[in-house]
């Protein structure tokens with residue numbers, strides 16, 4: 173099962189912590205139809221290269237419109253893109269179709285229009301229910317606006333609604349983080365993403381941190397917030413199925429699960445990343461065997477749109493016109509990624525299955541020794557071929573995964 177990701181690179185304002193490809197603009201300044209045309213041109217070229225109509229066609233279980241703020245996009249144009257994708261790729265009839273939304277561009281009418289366009293899941297960027305925190309995060313909406321957007325989506329009959337919350341803000345108590353998560357869980361949501369604020373280099377926050385001008389949260393309080401949210405949402409029947417994600421059984425985000433399981437995704441749009449297994453047996457640029465290919469598209473919207481007009485479909489590389497980065501991935505590096513991503517999910521990673529898929533042996537003596545040492549410290553649990561991080565040790569997952577490389 174594979175996925176399709178479509179990137180929409182505009183927002184009404186640039187948040188100071190954001191390191192996504194997103195440009196601040198007014199809604200009316202976006203060429204809605206022109207961007208849809210460009211995505212369709214790229215999709216047609218990528219589909220020809222990926223030979224999606226062959227017997228080996230990738231079945232698509234999820235389509236994700238991310239950004240940026242795709243809820244700014246004219247829903248008719250988004251729907252036109254989706255319809256063309258259905259003609260080009262083997263998209264399952266019951267595929268998950270997600271659109272990321274911001275409260276400033278989502279009301280009942282927009283939610284219904286998105287459903288009419290084919291969406292069956294909306295992911296809404298609430299981020300906080302406290303005015304001073306939203307101001308710190310540079311968000312344009314207020315708490316009432318966020319709650320109204322969530323309620324409007326539910327009332328409009330969107331089959332699946334999720335929202336995002338950020339914790340780990342300066343001076344935030346674990347009780348405050350927990351209360352916000354509980355308020356949202358009580359609003360009838362069956363899926364909630366709770367991210368710890370991270371300060372990325374190159375962002376406004378990153379620059380302020382470098383100069384010592386950014387107030388930072390206390391690390392102990394951040395860890396306690398993580399645990400307080402975990403405890404509260406599990407009590408509400410939302411299972412902590414990935415480090416940052418909670419869902420009622422059956423409401424997990426299929427798109428994200430596919431990513432954490434290491435499945436392929438076709439990335440389309442300005443700045444999008446894609447990853448597919450190499451079925452053509454090509455070697456990498458250095459001559460070594462390439463098991464998979466990751467690529468990235470042009471990151472400036474005008475360039476991206478212009479480049480799709482003369483795009484080639486006989487390769488995915490810097491010569492095709494739209495790709496600006498191609499990386500050949502060996503089986504070993506793909507296995508390391510599967511470990512890193514798989515340890516983030518409650519189900520863990522089936523090392524034997526991953527290795528079998530990639531054609532290598534995962535049980536190197538060194539890795540086995542490391543697994544035993546980590547298991548002794550309660551950092552991982554090994555059940556047959558499955559390796560997972562117990563919930564009590566999720567706070568250390570990044571460190572645990574890096575030791576297994």
Ligand code: SF4
Pocket residue numbers: 182183185186187190191192194239240241274297
């Ligand atoms: S709304 Fe989201 S994508 Fe847009 S700037 Fe803010 S964090 Fe980035």
